[in-house]
Amino acid sequence: MKTIKLVIADDHELFRNGLKELLKKYDDxxxxxxxxxxxxxxxxxDINQDIDIVLLDITMPNMDGFEVLDKIKTVNPRIKPIIISMHDEGNYIAKCAKKGAYSYLLKNTDQEELIKVVRIVNEGRKYFSHSISEKMINYMSENPVSDNILSNKETEVLELISKGHTTKKIAEMLYVSARTIETHRANVLKKLKAKNTAELIKKAVKLKLIT
Amino acid sequence: MKTIKLVIADDHELFRNGLKELLKKYDDxxxxxxxxxxxxxxxxxDINQDIDIVLLDITMPNMDGFEVLDKIKTVNPRIKPIIISMHDEGNYIAKCAKKGAYSYLLKNTDQEELIKVVRIVNEGRKYFSHSISEKMINYMSENPVSDNILSNKETEVLELISKGHTTKKIAEMLYVSARTIETHRANVLKKLKAKNTAELIKKAVKLKLIT
DNA sequence: TTAAAAATCCGTATAAATACGGATAAAAAT
DNA sequence: ATTTTTATCCGTATTTATACGGATTTTTAA
Known part of the structure; x- marks a missing residue:
């Protein structure tokens, strides 16, 4: 029987090593x-191309899981990425699905589920659990625009708003009229379906549109 | 040699089990x-009082690590809690230190560090690494008021603000005058040193004062 | 039990944000 | 080459938020 060659990518050393130990008991x-x-x-x-599966965390320094999903498709599409994240927000799930992840697991998944999914994915099939797909679908229906919602200028303005600058101040900073900023502001509010600045900033932080 | 009796409290099944596997190799x-x-x-x-150490995650459902730290002191002060968290924010660290944690480790700690700390703590000594103490100290000097910055009402109001409700609306919800809410709002702004709502919400999210 | 903190309320005024409903030129995408 | 998106700008009006500088009652802690 051919074994499933697997790599774990996670910035938490304890998790990484623990997971490795857990997987030792499975011969395949x-x-x-x-x-x-x-x-x-x-x-x-780049040098070891004979890999079947990567268990991929999203939040990592230097290059996060999203970027890996993007790059892996061109570099080595044979490798099937399974996301293991602790974020169960719909936008994360949707983003990963769109970027070609084969599965999305939470870190509180049990071992049986994990090994099951690894085996399914190794067959080339994608697997998203019911609760995960549900979260994704809810997110997509609430946020039809989904990713890349904001233009560069809008993001720039949003960032300045979140730092506590007023419309007038931002206009001065960017050398445009306050009306322009007002429009950007209104558009961003609309795109994120926020009632006002407070809700806007909260959503923006949650969606990691600002730092 | 007496072994160190240890419990792991973490809502992530894979982490929990992985950690257990990792610790198997240490006979003590x-x-x-x-x-x-x-x-x-x-x-x-409640029924098993003969425990030396608990490795305690902060973010958990039902009862989080902070609450455990509070309660453990009265229920069984012999048990020495070590926090294992992925949050390296100063306010978390400071809060745990204040609540009596014996150590604060990040989830990207390596095994050697972990076992070292477990052994030190088992001797009844507290251990906070240099980088962790540094973060805590920076946080405390930047935020003299440190933890428990906001009163319950203030937190409640802040939460409603972040949901996009206006002052007037919140006043109706809480059956008080709009003036009361304005005052709370102003006080919260002052306490978090924010120029306006936008900055306020961003800081509040970062400090995890709101969900 | 006494001091401190928290929760409540008000006047006056200005600044800022939001809600409408537009328009045009440049850049990007198809 | 044409459509769509982006970035820019404007008028008018209303609603909210912020900035001062107070005060009283209730609750909590020392």
């Missing part, structure tokens, strides 16, 4: 490497 | 139980 799975961020992972698969 | 440590939230932990130590 071979954890061939542990990496702590996306960059290291991309470097690794 | 005995992982006597795994629990997935603070409530389960408190129930467990």
């Amino acid at each position: 799975v071979d954890v061939v490497n542990l990496v702590e961020d996306g960059e290291e992972f991309m470097n690794y698969i | 440590v005995d992982v006597v139980n795994l629990v997935e939230d603070g409530e389960e932990f408190m129930n467990y130590i």
Whole structure:
């Protein structure tokens, strides 16, 4: 029987190593490497192309899981990425699905579920659990525009708003009229379906549109 | 040699089990139980009082790590809690230190560090690494008021503001005059040193004062 | 039990944000 | 080459938020 060659990419050392230990008991799975961020992972698969699956965390330094999903498709589309994240927000799930992830697991998944999904994905099939797909669908119906919602200028303005600058001040900073900023502001409010600045900023932070 | 009796409290099944596997290799440590939230932990130590250390996550459902720290002191002060969190924000660290945690580790700590700290704490000594103490100290000097900055009412009002409700609306919801809400609002602005609502909400989210 | 903190309320005024409903030129995408 | 998006600008009006500088009652803590 051919073993499933698997890499774990997660910036939490304890999680990474613990997961490796957990997977030792399954004979059909071979954890061939542990990496702590996306960059290291991309470097690794540059020279080791014979990998079946990568268990991929989203939040990592240097290069996050999203970027890895993007790049892996051109570099080595044979590798099937499974996201293991603790974020169960719909936008995260939707983004990963769109970027070609084969599955999306939460870190509180149990071992049986994990190994089940690894085996399914190894067959080339995608697997999203009921609760995960549900969250994604709810998100998409609430946010039809989904990703890349804001233009560059809008993001710039939003960032300045979140720093506490007023419309007038921002206009001065960007050398445009206050009316322009007002329009951007209104458009951003509309796009994020926020009633006012307070809700806007909260949503923007949650969606990581601002830092 | 007496073994160190240890419980792991973390809502992420994979982490919990992985950590247990990791600790198996150390003969002086005995992982006597795994629990997935603070409530389960408190129930467990009600009947099993002979525990030395609990590795405690902060973010958990039902009862979080902060509450556990509070309660454990009265219920069984012999148990020494070590926080294992992925949050490296100063306010978290400061809060835990104040509540009596024996150590604060990040989830990207390596095994050697972990076992070292477990052994130190088991001797009854507290241990906070240099980088962790540094973060805490910076936080405290920047935020003299440190934790529990906001009163209950203030937090409630802040939460409603962040949901996009206006002062007037919030006043109606809480059956008080709009003036009261204005005052709360002003006080919260002052306490968080924010220029306006936008900055306020951003800071509040960052400090996890609102969900 | 006494001091401190929290929750409540008000006047006056200005500044800022939001809600309408437009328009045009440049840039990007198809 | 044509459509769509983006960035820019404007008028009018209303609603909200912020900035001063107070005060009283209730609750909590020392």
